[in-house]
Amino acid sequence: MITVENLSKSFPGKTSPVVALRDVSLDVSPGALYGVVGPAGAGKSTLARCVALKEKPDRGVVRFDGLNTAGLDGKRLREVRNQVAVLDMALHAERTAAGNVAAPLEQLGVDGPRRRARVGQVLDLLGLTQRAGQLPAELSKGQQRRIAIGRALAAGPTVLLADDPTGDLEPEESGTVLTVLDRARAELGVTVLVTTKDDSVVRRVCDEVAVLDSGRVVENGSVLDLVTDPTSRLADALLPSIDTPPAHAARYDRAADVVLVGFAAVGALLPEASIRFDIELATIGGGLTRIGDTPVARFRIGANGSQADAALAWIADRGAHVTQALDGPRRVAAA
Numbered sequence: 001m002i003t004v005e006n007l008s009k010s011f012p013g014k015t016s017p018v019v020a021l022r023d024v025s026l027d028v029s030p031g032a033l034y035g036v037v038g039p040a041g042a043g044k045s046t047l048a049r050c051v052a053l054k055e056k057p058d059r060g061v062v063r064f065d066g067l068n069t070a071g072l073d074g075k076r077l078r079e080v081r082n083q084v085a086v087l088d089m090a091l092h093a094e095r096t097a098a099g100n101v102a103a104p105l106e107q108l109g110v111d112g113p114r115r116r117a118r119v120g121q122v123l124d125l126l127g128l129t130q131r132a133g134q135l136p137a138e139l140s141k142g143q144q145r146r147i148a149i150g151r152a153l154a155a156g157p158t159v160l161l162a163d164d165p166t167g168d169l170e171p172e173e174s175g176t177v178l179t180v181l182d183r184a185r186a187e188l189g190v191t192v193l194v195t196t197k198d199d200s201v202v203r204r205v206c207d208e209v210a211v212l213d214s215g216r217v218v219e220n221g222s223v224l225d226l227v228t229d230p231t232s233r234l235a236d237a238l239l240p241s242i243d244t245p246p247a248h249a250a251r252y253d254r255a256a257d258v259v260l261v262g263f264a265a266v267g268a269l270l271p272e273a274s275i276r277f278d279i280e281l282a283t284i285g286g287g288l289t290r291i292g293d294t295p296v297a298r299f300r301i302g303a304n305g306s307q308a309d310a311a312l313a314w315i316a317d318r319g320a321h322v323t324q325a326l327d328g329p330r331r332v333a334a335a
C-alpha cells in the first residue's frame with residue numbers, strides 16, 4: 001500500500017512561489033492500477049516524483065506499507081527505491097530491445113541463464129518476443145514505450161510509476177501500452193501508478209483514481225464508485241453524454257437519468273422494471289460504455305404509467321443510480 005499524506009510542494013517562481021501540490025492525500029491499494037489524472041500543470045509529475053522519492057515534499061509523508069520514507073537513508077532507502085521502478089522512456093539506442101530489458105539485470109549481476117529467462121518472460125508480457133533483436137530506431141514509438149516498461153519491470157519491482165506513459169502516442173499504440181500496464185498488474189502483481197491528462201486512460205485500465213487540479217485532489221476513489229456519483233466531474237467525462245431534447249422527455253410522465261453498472265444491471269434491470277410495474281419504459285438518451293471490463297450505461301429514460309415512480313424507486317433500490325427525476329414533465333411542458 002502506498003499512502004500519501006498531506007503532501008505539499010512549491011517551487012521558486014519569478015515573483016512568487018509556484019505551488020505544485022496542495023495538501024495531497026491518497027491511498028493506492030496493493031495491486032491496483034491507480035490513475036492520477038488532471039490537466040497540464042496540475043501537479044501530476046511532481047506527485048509522481050515525490051512518490052518515487054526523487055523529490056522531497058515541503059510538507060507531508062509518503063509511506064510504503066506503512067513505512068515513513070522521510071526518515072530513511074542509506075541501505076533502507078536503497079531497499080525501498082529498489083522496490084519502486086520509475087518508467088524512463090529513454091532507451092539505449094545502440095542496444096537491442098532484449099538488451100534494453102536486460103540492462104537492469106546486468107547491473108544487478110544476474111547470471112546469463114537467469115537473465116535470458118527473465119528477458120524472455122518480460123518480452124512475452126510486452127508482446128514483443130518477435131522484436132527481441134531489433135534496435136529502438138527500428139521499432140514504433142509505442143513499441144519503444146513498451147520496451148521501456150519492460151526494462152522497468154525486469155528486476156521485479158513491487159511498484160511501477162509511469163508518468164504519462166501514453167503521452168503523444170496514437171490511440172492504437174496507447175492501447176498496446178495500457179495493455180502491458182494492465183498485464184503487469186494482473187500477471188506480475190505489480191502496483192501501477194499512472195499519471196495522465198487523458199480521461200480515457202482511466203476508463204480503459206484504472207481501478208482507482210485521483211483527479212488533480214491546481215495541485216489539489218478534487219476527487220478520488222474507486223473508478224466504479226465515482227461513476228455512480230452524480231456530482232463527479234470524472235463520471236461526467238467518462239460516461240456517455242445525454243443530449244436528449246427537453247421536448248422528448250416531456251412526452252413521458254416521468255423522465256430520469258440512470259447509471260447502471262455491470263452486466264446484470266445493464267442487461268436486465270430496465271426491462272424487468274417495465275414488466276413488474278406494467279409501465280412503458282423507453283431509453284431516450286445516453287448510451288453504453290465500458291469501464292475496464294465492466295459495462296456501464298448512462299441512460300435518460302422516460303416512463304409512462306401510473307406506477308412510474310414506484311418503478312424508478314425499485315430500479316434505485318437495485319443499486320442503479322437514479323438522478324434528475326423530473327417531476328411530471330408533461331405538466332411542465334403544458335404550463
Ligand SMILES: Nc1ncnc2c1ncn2[C@@H]1O[C@H](COP(=O)(O)OP(=O)(O)OP(=O)(O)O)[C@@H](O)[C@H]1O
Pocket residue numbers: 011012018019020038039040041042043044045046047197
Ligand atoms: N522544477 C520546477 N521548478 C519550477 N516549477 C516547477 C518545477 N516542476 C514543476 N513546476 C511547476 O509546478 C506545477 C505543476 O507541475 P507538474 O509538472 O507537476 O504538473 P503536471 O500535471 O505533471 O503537468 P504536465 O501534464 O504538463 O506534465 C506547474 O506550475 C509547473 O510549472
